[in-house]
Amino acid sequence: MISKNKHNTLFLFFIAFTAVSYAQHHNISAGYIPPSDHLVQQNLEEWQDLKFGLFMHWGTYSQWGIVESWSLCPEDEGWTVRRGPHSDNYFEYKKAYENLQTTFNPTAFNPEKWAQAAQQAGMKYVVFTTKHHDGFAMFDTKQSDYKITDAKTPFSSSPRADVTKEIFHTFRDKGFKIGAYFSKPDWHTEHYWWPYFPPKDRNVNYDPAKYPERWNKFKQFTYNQIEELMTNYGRVDILWLDGGWVRPLASVDTTVDWQRTIKVEQDIDMPRIAAMARRHQPGLLVVDRTVPGEFENYVTPEQQVPDKSLDIPWESCMTMGSSWSYVPDDTYKPARDIVHTLIKIVSRGGNYLLNIGPGPHGDWDPDAYDRLQAVGGWMAINSEGIYATRPVAPYNEGDVYYTRKNDGSATYAFMLSTEDTVELPTSVRLPLPGGGAVKRVELLGIGKLRFKETDDALEITIPKNRRQPVDLRYATVFKLTH
Template sequence: MKRTLFYLGFALACVTSAVAAQQSPTAPTAKTLSPQDADLAWQKATAKFAPQRQATLARVAEHMNDGSFRADWASLQHYSSPTWYDDAKFGIFIHWGVYSVPAFGSEWYSRNMYQPNTADFAHHVATYGPQSKFGYKDFIPLFKAEHFDPAAWAELFKQAGARYVVPVAEHHDGFAMYDSQLSEWTAAKMGPHRDVIGELEKAVRAQGLHFGVSSHRAEHDWFFDGGRKFDSDVNDPRYAGLYGPAQAHLAKQDEDLYNDWTYVSEAWRDDWLARTAELIDAYHPDLIYFDWWVGHPTFRDTLPKMLAYYYNQGAKRGGVVVNYKQGDFFEGAGTLDIERGQLTGIQPAHWQTDTSISNASWGYIQGDTYKSPKELIHLLVDVVSKNGNLLLNIGPRSDGTIPADAQQILLAIGSWLKTNGDAIYATQPWRSFGEGPTEVVGGTFQDNKTKPYTAQDFRFTRKGGALFAIELGWPAGGKAVIHSIKPEDHVRAVSLLANGKSVQWQQQPDGLHLSLPAQPVGDYAYVYRIELAN
């Protein structure tokens, strides 16, 4: 509470501070607006959408308490994730937008191209010219998506074994990939001139998969702040509807909420709520994924309204999910997501990790490298054994094609799941998540710190009367010992899930000893179906 009051006090102080700025509105020059003036410039640029925004907010206010949830954190902490999500285990994340046109650095190119002394800034000037002549807005006409085939995408995701699909509806860059009635800067009105989210929703649901959306709108409040500090198109009021307030971001690091004194106006929070409600009402997502900045303390009173509105609507159709980053919500009010990282041990509440199939970026960039199917399958197995889901991201090219390497990796995962999915889907953790010498480093952004798994590493899941022991390597000599299975567990039968062949076994004081048949096709992970008498 003390930290929240400090944030609010600092925000009020920011409003009263102004830096003098002299600039012709038609010829941008370097300047810094006060937080209040920056917000007013954005409000003026989006004034024509005010009636629709207010109508949406009124609808939220009228219906947010229509159900078992109320718009307060105490009520929202009674949330639990729905069965469809707990059983799904594997989903596809999609980062696709205007940032796929420059295809350089990462999906944060939109921000970094306005940050001097970065590789993105230097690349932009060298390739496209100064930001006063060619800004981020000028990539929009080049974002044509001429080969975008939502039906083909959805079929690929189905073949990959995914059970839900979550495209980014709006990234930090403020360009909506859906047909928003609250902005003209949308894929339906510019660039592809297509409602990308709407088309994907229909295609994904046609494959029998659940459909979600990701909103990074909150971060857009400050995302283009670098362009305020020099001669760039961010300072041109004609483009304030795209570039937003571009508030001075006052965190020591971009993702540091504990040291973030960035000003957030009530108008911005209202717009965020209206745009989120618009997504809920127009596309009825089964899941909404939020990036970290909704955890900024100024959102604390706005979030409960959105959550109650969404959860109460979702309860009528089997339950919905909201993914949030650590510390953003009060515990229990949503489903925790660990970005590019994992948790250690079995978690009492269902959770999720998200990572990208590529190594450097979430969006498509030229020359990116990819994780192997083996690495990703091992990640999935480890996460599921701890009561979690894996949301795996891909980054399509600007023309709407998915890189061949990414497609082949997805198909390899799907092939493994087709054979071994009974040990993954609709399973629950066992009494132990696993055994062996290899354990992950817990926390966010730790996905490159885990050592390769060995044939001594097992992960466990259970379903009905079956225990699944998943070995993360083929043992030398075809002999394996599962130490976690004790003599009192009373094993009745063991078979290889991949081909149904029986496995010779013997229970000894140090565990279950297996004498394996020939190694089955596929070298990623090997599943033993173990029938127990109790």
Template structure:
């Protein structure tokens, strides 16, 4: 990841939407068809997987090289890399049971090791005792189980002699001059290899912050990707990261990390957040509660974004049972309440600590996080009439209103302690309602 930010800060943003004019600005700069982006954003929930030889040390992928793990040790871990318990079908099933719609694997992180047998680098999984094509097996399993397959790639490579930096922790020790032309040529070859061989729906880049990588480099690689397959979705970390799309920004969507993005009805975004603390596997890492996990997903969707939720498999290739169980618990909630998540738009209400809203068709879903009072108070909907109100898959809800807003009586115990969904059916299209400030 961009930095070792391993603490989750769930920011329930009460700010305003980003500039309404951004749609016009992005039209000429983003080559990915709108229909493809809409398909991506409708998925709402995906699995991020950080995995590689470093799991044998239990330290962070990429970032622990030359820090917690000596360079010579780190770069030779692949000689011992043999995750015999890896089973692509089980990984994908864990994602499917969680209600996730897509999966993104760190095919190449900043340490430069490739999880596929490449024709363009010898530092790859075929040279390990494991030998198998982990990326290929995951792509096949995703196709079989109906999960959209995506790939993480890096724009820096501390192992590659053609990249000018090998030790970001101690820049004064960097002696490489590098050859960025050769480096980018190899990158293009690797990208064409994974695009044509594994057909990822999306490419998730990272590593933009180091000086050798320029904005122009990002644009060059973006254009190259689109020349290979125009439909591949690309995140905004291929160029220097920006908090908006269009203009000089490179990529198709925004990527807040370890925080929930702002409500943004104009630009697509996806928050990447860990189920524990570290991205890669760490023994006895603290795991988030089910309430945290569900409310993170709901708050993300209510802001009109996707959640890419990270799991780090253990060094032998298995996903920890406790994490798989937590994911399955999320899936159980989604089986009952997925209507309020998949294919929805965020809003119209700004999310807060008590509730968050999503909408689709003529319905608004009020996702209630906690019962702080006997009544839930929400602002009035402009030019709209509520025709029907009820708990999702449950009993009717009586709503009273006055000039100050709607008053919804709540039972002493909410139907679901993690997140209870109340449905408001309107006399018009809920998506047309402007964002309402609480």
């Protein structure tokens, strides 16, 4: 254990690390296979109605304010750069990184505060990183002592040390669907990165075909950890699996740059894992990212919004700040940008999973709360055009985006504002959406408006006394009742 003074010095040094998002391009898998299990179908339909979720990347790396896990990966990429006193020696660096376990003590951890802020913002589900690629478990696994509940971790003495259990319980009590992020690769266990060989990239550092006994131990290790999450943590709705290079070799798409690094078979037997998980959690959504087939129940474009509507279930996972993990003095996206992104994603049929990285003391940056509060103010007026909707032609024209209620009773036209405040024109012309005659037009938060219908458009009149509404910000929403 390093002394407090030395630890503070190192911490201050490491928070100067750059931890820019450097988002890898996660391809949208081809060949989507709809689930056949009716309980999974039902859960998927419910999930598609929720639209807005919270993602949290959190681990020991928050103490250094660096990118999550990736500085352990010996690849020459922007997101794997090592900096600091051990950066010139990989093995010393890895030892120092793993020693962060002995100083991790997030005493400000308060999941009730997070759940309240997320609920007020209009979020409906949460996905939490139970284990990232570095292998540090944020839950009470019995498969490893590299975990938050181990005696070597100072926070283990807290009655809330099993933060995964606390987060899942707290958010579930507020009606959220619960998602468990889990990394298939594990760069800590000797069954994936065998110390006999140095790691050379993100992949397993030995040939599983040559050492099948070792690989089988890794498969069982993975199975056991996922079973712990599926049996000890209450109702789980989503198993969100990351690390798509752990996959059958035959599924590799060589047109994708990062998949070309996969040279050996890394099949962990997803049929067995999924069957076990759904035995414990009927209707569970399994999201085996970037691995096409029956275990990728929805696709997950990362840090990007598809430029058109997709006809399969999908979710954009994106950061509120510059990084997935906590970065000191990070720059958070303006609330207007978050609202506009939500509208664009929902108009194209997707869900928006917005990431906030908790800091080393166990709380979010105040700016994150400010953004959620502002988004929540907008959602309080306009959320009926977000939830339980699907895409509808013409999808969008210019800065106007459309959604439609599942039952077809109403269409919503979102008119994006270039400023935080909204100043409406005297009249608005909207391309006429399909789905039947429009019987009523209202501006959410304001009320009923006069309109007339032409061959291909609605012409809506906005009275002078309603053109500068005090409470409308970021985007206005016209509800067209059919």
